[in-house]
Amino acid sequence: xxxxxxxxxxxxxxxxxxxxxxxxxxxxxxxxxxxxxxxxxxxxxxxxxxxxxxxxxxxxxxxxxxxxxxxxxxxxxxxxxxxxxxxxxxxxxxxxxxxxxxxxxxxxxxxxxxxxxxxxxxxxxxxxxxxxxxxxxxxxxxxxxxxxxxxxxxxxxxxxxxxxxxxxxxxxxxxxxxxxxxxxxxxxxxxxxxxxxxxxxxxxxxxxxxxxxxxxxxxxxxxxxxxxxxxxxxxxxxxxxxxxxxxxxxxxxxxxxxxxxxxxxxxxxxxxxxxxxxxxxxxxxxxxxxxxxxxxxxxxxxxxxxxxxxxxxxxxxxxxxxxxxxxxxxxxxxxxxxxxxxxxxxxxxxxxxxxxxxxxxxxxxxxxxx
Numbered sequence: 001x002x003x004x005x006x007x008x009x010x011x012x013x014x015x016x017x018x019x020x021x022x023x024x025x026x027x028x029x030x031x032x033x034x035x036x037x038x039x040x041x042x043x044x045x046x047x048x049x050x051x052x053x054x055x056x057x058x059x060x061x062x063x064x065x066x067x068x069x070x071x072x073x074x075x076x077x078x079x080x081x082x083x084x085x086x087x088x089x090x091x092x093x094x095x096x097x098x099x100x101x102x103x104x105x106x107x108x109x110x111x112x113x114x115x116x117x118x119x120x121x122x123x124x125x126x127x128x129x130x131x132x133x134x135x136x137x138x139x140x141x142x143x144x145x146x147x148x149x150x151x152x153x154x155x156x157x158x159x160x161x162x163x164x165x166x167x168x169x170x171x172x173x174x175x176x177x178x179x180x181x182x183x184x185x186x187x188x189x190x191x192x193x194x195x196x197x198x199x200x201x202x203x204x205x206x207x208x209x210x211x212x213x214x215x216x217x218x219x220x221x222x223x224x225x226x227x228x229x230x231x232x233x234x235x236x237x238x239x240x241x242x243x244x245x246x247x248x249x250x251x252x253x254x255x256x257x258x259x260x261x262x263x264x265x266x267x268x269x270x271x272x273x274x275x276x277x278x279x280x281x282x283x284x285x286x287x288x289x290x291x292x293x294x295x296x297x298x299x300x301x302x303x304x305x306x307x308x309x310x311x312x313x314x315x316x317x318x319x320x321x322x323x324x325x326x327x328x329x330x331x332x333x334x335x336x337x338x339x340x341x342x343x344x345x346x347x348x349x350x351x352x353x354x355x356x357x358x359x360x361x362x363x364x365x366x367x368x369x370x
Contacts (some may be wrong), residue, residue: 011244039050049267051093067197069096069118069125070142070318071172073288074154075280077214078206079300083127083314083330084128084146089327090311091320096125098175101188105131112186115177118143123177124191136291141319147172169290170285173198173280201288202314205281206300206332206348207366212273213335216241242269266346269339278354285358297362303329 005127016233048147072095074080084095097103100115100123115126129135150171180186206214216238220231231237268274288295296317300312311326336344348367364370 005079005148014095026219030110030237033259048186051123054167060314064228067119067147067199069192069193069197070202070345071202071231071288072144072146072202073172073284074146074204075147075206075211075277076148077218078211079230079303080146080148082303083298084144086326086329087314087320088129088135089143089263089317090322090324091138092132092135092323093320094132094135095128096127098147098173098193100124100126100127100175103128103130105133108120110179110182110186114179114181114186117177118145119194119197122194122197123179124175124193126175126177131262142317144318147175149280149284150174151283152276154173155278160351165286165290167281168285172287179249194290195295196293198293200293200317201291201295201299202317203281203284203295204300205297206363207334208274208277208301208345208351209339210332211277212270212299213236213238214332215273218309222297238338239269242273245272246322247330266350270281271350275354278351278359281359281363282356285356299362300332304331354368368370 069335072083074083084097087093088095089278096118101112103113103115104111105113105125113131116130117123117126117352125147127137128146149168170192173195174190175193176188176190178186187368216231220228220233220237220241223231231241285295294317296313298310298314307326307329311322315322317337339347344367348369349362351367352369355363
């Protein structure tokens with residue numbers, strides 16, 4: 001059954017949710033359903049049982065924060081660009097980003113442009129497309145702001161493969177900004193956003209099998225001509241890439257041996273990247289819980305199965321108005337055929353073993369669990 005899975009989570013201790021007359025005073029995970037349809041896409045190789053229908057009567061979040069930032073948190077290649085573009089288009093307002101160097105001005109002969117900070121006292125985060133005269137700065141609601149946090153970089157044997165919650169949250173706040181101009185030259189500097197400016201979060205989740213292959217495709221674009229030939233844009237190229245990337249590195253094994261010892265022998269292509277995927281979502285849930293902020297979980301496939309409802313949920317969560325039509329969403333390819341049935345089963349076992357309860361709750365349908 002085609003449907004959409006969008007979940008609103010109040011992760012703060014003390015948050016109360018009135019759910020069909022039941023009040024919860026700690027963590028409660030509620031699911032927004034549309035048209036009484038099950039919020040689930042069945043993966044290619046599994047039959048899934050849809051979750052029970054749940055509706056939210058009302059909810060209370062943590063006390064309002066000083067800031068208006070709503071993090072757009074995503075493991076890379078899981079829908080960040082479209083989500084930001086969607087909000088800019090339908091609201092005709094600009095979004096934010098922790099990464100100022102990613103917003104070049106197409107009117108200038110340069111790959112970067114000077115950053116404009118959202119807040120006067122800190123250049124991070126900065127406005128996306130600050131040069132775009134068609135977009136206004138939102139006067140109310142929450143400003144959707146991109147962060148990839150940390151723990152996602154490809155590396156065969158990195159000390160940083162295993163993250164703790166403090167380091168990860170610091171990476172969520174980390175960013176860069178650009179100063180200067182085309183005449184005098186540009187300079188990129190690093191810094192940190194203020195934690196007290198973060199008021200909400202949108203957490204994007206994509207099918208891990210598709211996400212890992214999409215990351216291979218992006219990494220391949222950075223390679224030279226010779227290496228691209230060695231890693232063709234195909235199932236075989238992906239598997240060659242995984243073989244060369246290796247398994248979870250020795251240093252990471254030593255750091256996390258007691259937690260992952262029973263999954264190290266599983267036969268999984270790009271095992272280290274699946275580990276990064278699991279750890280990243282674990283840490284993202286931990287960070288938003290630690291900050292005590294409401295979090296909207298959006299599954300990537302929702303843009304295909306129910307774009308309008310997904311759009312409306314985002315607007316309501318961000319407290320912004322729709323003034324223009326939504327841009328079309330080009331559905332990403334699926335890559336289950338890049339893996340054998342045994343490998344898919346092994347990834348399922350690894351995820352169930354290493355995922356926190358919240359991570360498993362919002363990814364288990366990719367493995368046929370209800």
